[in-house]
Amino acid sequence: MQDHFVHVQCGDCPIRHRAVCARCETDELMRLEQIKYYRSFQAGQTIIWSGDRMEFVGSVVSGIATLTQTMEDGRRQMVGLLLPSDFVGRPGRATAAFDVTATTDLVMCCFRKKPFEEMMLSTPHIAQRLLEMTLDELDAAREWMLLLGRKTAREKIASLIAIIARRDAALQRKRTPVALSVDLPLTREEMADYLGLTLETVSRQISALKRDGVISLEGNRRVMIADIDRLMEEAGDDSDGGILV
Amino acid sequence: MQDHFVHVQCGDCPIRHRAVCARCETDELMRLEQIKYYRSFQAGQTIIWSGDRMEFVGSVVSGIATLTQTMEDGRRQMVGLLLPSDFVGRPGRATAAFDVTATTDLVMCCFRKKPFEEMMLSTPHIAQRLLEMTLDELDAAREWMLLLGRKTAREKIASLIAIIARRDAALQRKRTPVALSVDLPLTREEMADYLGLTLETVSRQISALKRDGVISLEGNRRVMIADIDRLMEEAGDDSDGGILV
DNA sequence: ACCTCGCGTTGATCTGAATCAAGGATGCCG
DNA sequence: CGGCATCCTTGATTCAGATCAACGCGAGGT
Incomplete structure (x- = not known):
């Protein structure tokens, strides 16, 4: 019932986005297509600092980004590895909880957060698809906890x-x-x-x-x-x- | 805009549920109220085994439950601690990814998964609220990764x-x-x-x-x-x- | 009272990974 | 070409936490 959201090709993106960006028959998604834009980052560049205001959500088109957390004394823990097609950002959250860094040259397909959230309100499928993706990430994070702990x-x-x-x-x-x-x-x-x-x-x-x-x-x-x-x-x-x- | 979903008292539950169960004016939530039921578990009892079919979702009313993962040789890692008001279950997932165990006597307020999911489809707020909760859990899991790793x-x-x-x-x-x-x-x-x-x-x-x-x-x-x-x-x-x- | 069982503490020893230290390989730039 | 920087490897030593072992304590049960 929400199959057409999954693995649909997104406009002129080179890769298949997972859901949020679709060349799809519905009006809602055409609107999504209209508010998207691309951003490039250089290897080593920090995309967002933990605590920063998040202005956009989006997904990785090419390159690798990481999600890291750092303690005052410099100990670091990576808490996520973002490969092409992975989604970045938290609809409903004002600030980022972790540093996001491009470890290679990177292209992202972004949506400004405000219109994206408005869209989410009027398009239930988007919230449902995001919920599904977030649940996947949560499961992955918990698998990782086993690795880190044991x-x-x-x-x-x-x-x-x-x-x-x-x-x-x-x-x-x-x-x-x-x-x-x-x-x-x-x-x-x-x-x-x-x-x-x-x-x-x-x-x-x-x-x-x-x-x-x-x-x-x-x-x-x-x-x-x-x-x-x-x-x-x-x-x-x-x-x-x-x-x- | 979805404030009335948060921290509303649920029917005759002793505690404030976080969202999914509400004595609320809207029709949709009254229906939620109608499909809920209670289950009790004894201390030490396993509620769901990893890989089991999940028949319900719900939230903890009283007592403590844990989410654990075990390797063949017996090494264990707890990946979640469920206190009263925490939500259990993954709408859209057929089987559980982790063991859920009651560590004390426990009461849960449950909804059968099928009707809950149908409800979710027709009630955008529920999916949005669940998304918000899941994002919180994901952030918490990632905090925990720093603890475990560093x-x-x-x-x-x-x-x-x-x-x-x-x-x-x-x-x-x-x-x-x-x-x-x-x-x-x-x-x-x-x-x-x-x-x-x-x-x-x-x-x-x-x-x-x-x-x-x-x-x-x-x-x-x-x-x-x-x-x-x-x-x-x-x-x-x-x-x-x-x-x- | 006694026994037992589950839980918690503490000590002695061991060990896997951290730390400290020295080089090696590759690539970039003057 | 040499010099420098970045990344990687390997060795020697140390140390935090695991492991092994003994014991304490309170709650039931008979």
């Missing part, structure tokens, strides 16, 4: 690779549920911040997985998954699907 | 006490933003599962906070906050508000 360093690394591989496959609409060759979109330090580790430990565990024949590397960033079953086992993932932020 | 054992304990104290105060609609005397609703082991620690470490850190004059204990469960500023400082909480599950 997994070993090795399991954390294996999980991260598995998750990125799954996301990659989904994005490229591959047959296989998991991509066998993945570009890690993050530096070792960023991975460490995501996994609650130090960059040295990340490096060591990647080396260990390579030494043990679970993965192989091509350069620093490209990972070839040598033994997919082994990787999943190492990840300690009981969860069937494994969702991501 | 805080020390001592900071974790201080944070837990601070959060429960804040929730308590909010629930009792006290003047002070933080209750100064709190009943910990969890065993040491449950706290450990929530914080990603072992029960021994939890016990030791509580003893340490007591020895250092930050808190004092009355029995095992009742905590008196001796030095509120110190506690907040120990929690390492930069966040102003501090939200909970």
Whole structure:
């Protein structure tokens, strides 16, 4: 009943947005199409600071962004990884709760928050679709809590690779549920911040997985998954699907 | 514009539900009132197993429930703590992603999922209110990720006490933003599962906070906050508000 | 009274990951 | 080409928290 909102192509965006931006028959969504605009960010640029007024919502068209939280003494924790098609922003919230940073050059498809929210009020499907997406994110965040609280360093690394591989496959609409060759979109330090580790430990565990024949590397960033079953086992993932932020 | 949904008293429930159950003038909500029913659970009883079909949604009226995730080898991580007025369930999801367990005797105010969802389709406010609640939970989950990934054992304990104290105060609609005397609703082991620690470490850190004059204990469960500023400082909480599950 | 059971505390020891430290590889720019 | 910066790897050492183990305490139950 709300199928036509999911995976519809958005105007001239290169990717399939998940819902909020649709070339769709309904008037409401045509209006959405009319209020959208694009913004580009450079690698390393901060898109929004925690506490800032949020002026827009939108979704990632290309590039990678991260959601991070920082303590006064500098300890950082990444709380979300935004890949193309992911949605950013909180309708109904005035300020951002976390820093949003572009880690690569980035293009976003944005909607000014005010008109978007007005639209949401008059278009129930949008709120319902956003609810669905937010519930997915919540589930993903809770999966991540298990990783942060209970997994070993090795399991954390294996999980991260598995998750990125799954996301990659989904994005490229591959047959296989998991991509066998993945570009890690993050530096070792960023991975460490995501996994609650130090960059040295990340490096060591990647080396260990390579030494043990679970993965192989091509350069620093490209990972070839040598033994997919082994990787999943190492990840300690009981969860069937494994969702991501 | 949706103010009358928030904090309205629900029929004969003893507590103020957050939104979904209202003695409200509108037809739609009167219908909600008509499809609700109560369920009781005993302490220790599992309400829903991960993977189970979810037949209802609802909110906690009295008692405490937890959301947990378990790995095959028995490692557990609590991913949510449900206090009175918290909502359980995912409209639009067929199965539960986590175990839900009553840790004390518990009463829930439930709605069968089917009619609730139909209602949601015809009543935009409900979806919007649920979206708002889910966004709150997501923010809380992400705060918790910082705790799990980066805080020390001592900071974790201080944070837990601070959060429960804040929730308590909010629930009792006290003047002070933080209750100064709190009943910990969890065993040491449950706290450990929530914080990603072992029960021994939890016990030791509580003893340490007591020895250092930050808190004092009355029995095992009742905590008196001796030095509120110190506690907040120990929690390492930069966040102003501090939200909970 | 005694036993038992669930919960909590505390001590001794071990260990996985952090920390401290030194280099290596790659790419950019003068 | 050399110099510098960024990112990554690897080794040595330390330390916070896990693990292993013993014991205390109160609530039921018989």
